[in-house]
Amino acid sequence: MLMNSIWVRVSEQGKDLFNENSIMKLITRRKYLYLILSVISLIFLMALTTLLWWFIAPRLEDIYHLLRPISLTVLRSFFIVLLIGITMVVLTSLTEKNFLLAKFIVKLYNRIMYPITLFLGRILGWKKERIRESFAHVNNSFIKSMKLKFKNREILILLPHCLQNSECKIRISNEIENCQHCGNCDIGVLATLAGKYDVPIAIANGGTLARRIVNKYKPSVIIAVACDRDLVSGIQDVYPLPVYGILNLRPNGPCFNTRVEVEQLEIALQELLYEEKR
Numbered sequence: 345m346l347m348n349s350i351w352v353r354v355s356e357q358g359k360d361l362f363n364e365n366s367i368m369k370l371i372t373r374r375k376y377l378y379l380i381l382s383v384i385s386l387i388f389l390m391a392l393t394t395l396l397w398w399f400i401a402p403r404l405e406d407i408y409h410l411l412r413p414i415s416l417t418v419l420r421s422f423f424i425v426l427l428i429g430i431t432m433v434v435l436t437s438l439t440e441k442n443f444l445l446a447k448f449i450v451k452l453y454n455r456i457m458y459p460i461t462l463f464l465g466r467i468l469g470w471k472k473e474r475i476r477e478s479f480a481h482v483n484n485s486f487i488k489s490m491k492l493k494f495k496n497r498e499i500l501i502l503l504p505h506c507l508q509n510s511e512c513k514i515r516i517s518n519e520i521e522n523c524q525h526c527g528n529c530d531i532g533v534l535a536t537l538a539g540k541y542d543v544p545i546a547i548a549n550g551g552t553l554a555r556r557i558v559n560k561y562k563p564s565v566i567i568a569v570a571c572d573r574d575l576v577s578g579i580q581d582v583y584p585l586p587v588y589g590i591l592n593l594r595p596n597g598p599c600f601n602t603r604v605e606v607e608q609l610e611i612a613l614q615e616l617l618y619e620e621k622r
């Protein structure tokens with residue numbers, strides 16, 4: 345009887361785990377999608393370059409007899425660097441412990457692997473939005489792994505203008521202090537949170553203004569709230585400045601009366617602030 349009920353429970357859990365929706369949810373959740381796609385992209389890239397080399401190798405030998413073995417050694421070394429890089433990236437992201445021995449690996453990963461991964465993901469039928477969201481989570485795990493700590497004034501909270509309620513006539517782009525804390529959007533509560541931790545907060549109405557704000561405050565780290573597209577371009581624009589990304593919620597569609605999980609922002613603040621500065 346007991347064995348029977350255990351078996352029923354195990355098989356129900358198994359069914360749930362292997363239920364197609366559950367697997368898809370797991371893959372698309374947070375960083376897994378981007379990590380899986382970037383490993384596939386790397387294999388694809390290696391296969392493509394090997395094929396290219398195989399085609400041009402006889403020509404290289406005609407030019408100079410040592411050119412073929414030299415080019416093969418260069419190609420193999422490149423593959424080894426890429427494989428070490430991706431292993432460290434995956435380990436860092438999954439464990440949130442810093443396996444990134446060199447900063448250039450993050451750069452390589454962000455600059456080279458991101459467009460290839462996005463391209464391959466699109467071919468495999470994933471939405472750009474999902475891939476970018478997953479990239480933002482991977483980026484956050486890099487920041488967490490580095491265990492970076494900052495003083496209050498070294499952090500900047502950067503918000504998108506679409507968080508403001510569309511009916512609100514108060515100008516808050518330059519002075520968030522003008523907010524009347526009416527509760528019709530999350531701006532008021534975010535301004536209060538920034539005040540509580542004495543951290544600068546600003547609202548950016550587009551990429552150009554965001555860059556101007558960053559130049560003005562010169563932060564050492566940014567906590568940015570944005571949609572997947574703006575977040576990814578922002579992370580890449582200001583590199584090597586670390587950007588902890590928080591995806592906004594879009595219950596009314598993109599760029600209109602968006603919301604944010606304030607608790608998520610507070611957790612990010614607490615993770616980045618020195619203990620005594622909280």
Ligand code: SF4
Nearest residue numbers: 512523524526529532
């Ligand atoms: S919380 Fe502030 S910004 Fe939002 S609607 Fe009210 S006054 Fe406007």
